[in-house]
Amino acid sequence: MVRGKTVIKRIEDKTRRQVTFSKRRSGLFKKARELAVLCDVQIGVLVFSSTGRLYEYSNTRDMYIFWNKDGQG
Amino acid sequence: MVRGKTVIKRIEDKTRRQVTFSKRRSGLFKKARELAVLCDVQIGVLVFSSTGRLYEYSNTRDMYIFWNKDGQG
């Protein structure tokens, strides 16, 4: 978004990828919260990092999410 | 984000709420796609509108999501 337009492709540099992940994940969850409140809808967001960590946001108890960690992506 | 700063609370006007829902839902899914690609992570986003319509984005087959429509929210 700054020094040069961001191209949407995998960030190869591990450090940059990690930093971007942290920042954009926060942004995504914030947008999800805002949409849920503004429009009075139920939302669930799951993010499963390559290091195996799970991050989530949800404003409802009506949603059940299961991961198949042995799956094929 | 224009004529006046947006306050994050339920939009009471049905038409405005619907328009905002449509626009922000697109934005949320776009952000999810970008995060998935840039950071090489698995993401799932589910949105269940008050009219009972389900919208979703996912870039993985390892995620299984279930809704309990008779739940308590």
Add this chain to the structure above:
DNA sequence: GGGTCTATATATAAACC
């Protein structure tokens, strides 16, 4: 890894079609 700062790219509310 988590904050701050700053310049700039994006998202988007309102209005109109």
Add this chain to the structure above:
DNA sequence: TGGTTTATATATAGACC
């Protein structure tokens, strides 16, 4: 409802702690 436009609020890349 679904685009388009436009003005402005936000998100965020890069640099630095």
